[in-house]
Amino acid sequence: MEKRPFVTKGQLEKITAEYPTPFHLYDEKGIRENARRMNEAFSWNKGFKEYFAVKATPNPVIMQILKEEGCGVDCSSDTELMLSGACGFSGHEIMFSSNDTPAADFRLAKKMGAIINLDDLTHVAFLNEAAGIPETICCRYNPGGKFETANGIMDNPGDSKYGMTYGQMVTAYRQLLELGAKKFGIHAFLASNTQTEDYYPELARILFELAVRLRDETGADIRFINLSGGVGIPYEPEGKPVDILRVGAGVKKAFDAVLVPAGMGDVAIFTELGRFMLGPYGCLVTKVLHEKHTYKDYIGVDACAANLMRPAMYGSYHHITVMGKENEPRDHKYDVTGGLCENNDKFAIDRMLPKIDIGDLLVIHDTGAHGFAMGYNYNGKLRSAEVLLKEDGSTQLIRRAETPEDYFATFDFMNLFG
Template identity: 30%
Template sequence: MYLHGTAKVNGQGHLEIGGCDVADLAQEFGTPLYIVDEALVRQRAREYVESFRASGLKFQVAYASKAFSVMAMCSIAEQEDLSLDVVSDGELYTALKAGFPAQRIHFHGNNKTPDEINMALDANIGCFVVDNFNELHLLNALAADKGKKVNVLLRITPGVEAHTHEYISTGQTDSKFGFDLGNGTAYRAIQEAASQSNLDLLGVHSHIGSQIFEVEGFAMAVDKVAGFAVKVREELNITFRVINLGGGIGIRYVEGDTPLPIAAYVKAITDSIITNFTNASYPLPEIWVEPGRSMVGDAGTTLYTVGTSKDIPGVRKYIAVDGGMTDNPRPALYESKYEAVLANRINEPVSETVSVAGKCCESGDMLIWDLELPKVNSGDLLAVFCTGAYNYAMASNYNRIRRPAVVFVKDGAADLAVKRESLDDIVGNDVIPARLKQTSAAK
């Protein structure tokens, strides 16, 4: 059994996180429940910042809020001196409502709408990461309308394929994101960006994928980006002041996952930057990165209550929990794997193999296949680890199931960060057209 962060087994044989017995959390907040280990989130943030400081380079560590965007997380990011990466008006609004400094916000996305761009311009955010020619010219025009000149990075695809799931590999040539480096599109985008009077081109952005366990891909991306920077300087007299290398560092979900320490990834990136740019007699750029999963992934645990079970002799035993693909769609989307324990009887010996089903009306709503546990009873608490990234963020109301609450735990205190949705929340935006009401009344 591998426990992350402050998680441990207490004297009652219960799982404890942040000094809080999860059985008590279930009693107070109900289940399903997202539990966030605040101390571990802060530890990860500091590992990034301290590792970059050791390099001597100028840097920004921007938390990729798409992994987990709530106001409480934005507050922690601000307190830990992080910047923030957003990809929609909703994420931008969340950050601004939390009081996050707009100048430390970077706006991503391959299809930013005019309304989103105007919202970001009005907020005076720090940088736009431009993804295509349409956006390049739209952003320049909208900035001109407001009499503003805005910082931009151009997102390029360097042609590096990370060893990851094909749906979360984004640095290869065939990608919906960015300007391609190999076919000359990125070079032409640099020329276009430099000619726009209301854009200040800071440099380029590159992201090669997610859940990456090796450093070689990052070093290769730096090699390609540095070579491109040198070419642009020599031929266009444009010097990149910022190189953004995205995110993608993996975490341990299950046995066999072998991520390196954050410091090892940062050292590989910064060493490669220093070597490449120094050898080219190129001014060392400021380095930006965008960790998301590796900041919050292993700090999250989802707590469920076990309900029904179904034993098919000679085949398998299913146990069903009070959540599922509505609060964690990743197994259905990516065949993602998780580890879990019976949180209220964690020390009891393993006695059966079960598969954990969700409560949605879908055969594919399976959270974990073939999990070894003590004898499972209805009412037991199942804790699924490493659900801090892309679980709450991707949660839905499929089957009109309410999204869970989120609590942050630290030093024995549990604080509500997101309220559990109510049934009134579920229908809160529904409207019955007047003509349908009239039809019902006629009957």
């Protein structure tokens, strides 16, 4: 089974004639259609809102597309807050979910009217001293132990640095009520990149039951429950995409079974997805520079781990299409490598691909989230451009490539050498 790029070889040749490789390319049509499916899946909930995880793809043009589709933003730092503000997001269109948070970040989030999500009990007093307690506040829950569904163990929340215990949640709510909070939310993130349709429904059931307990024990007015992220995408070609409509129906079933009988049928459902919203709708486009034949066969490209860190950092699989050779037999075994002085700078290891020639264009799939965003400048490598393939087939440069001047901009050469 072969993943197909959202762009043809002919289109890509025209694009690369205008924008030198490597660059990240995004599919506007796919992004919009996916956002609409997401909203449809939770349309049964009057207050539903998807808060796109800015950390996944911090580009203002992408963020504006999602804003047009009704999404808010999930921020985790002051710069992400600034970027969101510049894109026109304000107030409760912004969730601020962070950890080990500087006081200045809390002050900015409070000033912007964002919904602040507290990661730890001690942050109640910290936020109060730094900025004061807003009327609407959220707390992050960690149930500990292992998180299991019918498909088995999915993750180990007890090993996670995020969130509070149940007892800490109760104490936090009581302290926040004393400090003037009026409306409350619950947030939790228990597993990453899940590709099963029962993750969100099972998480929802846990949080819905938690909401009823917290209301009964503290008297807090719980207005929303944020299921956070964790819904994944299939990176390998044989993987099956998550059916978000079925996921939404599963959450509704838990909502109707737990919250509605408890008189909490007006609670809003929030999500904070990044990978699911953007991952399949971006790719890294790179050109073959060299081939090397020693103890293995290597294909050297003009991209590197500085453009896409996931394979080097996690050993993650990203599918590769050799453009124009989609129907040729995958009968050559290659390591596809970048030019960093690190032996783990490999996009693929022992990958069966069609015969590759110098000058071929490669598409590395599923880089729309946590692709460009995790880039860095090791070896003096410069971060690539980002290009949007618009719905009408035209392209827009939505971030230019870095230049050496950008790399040197933070040095003060006059003081260093003057």
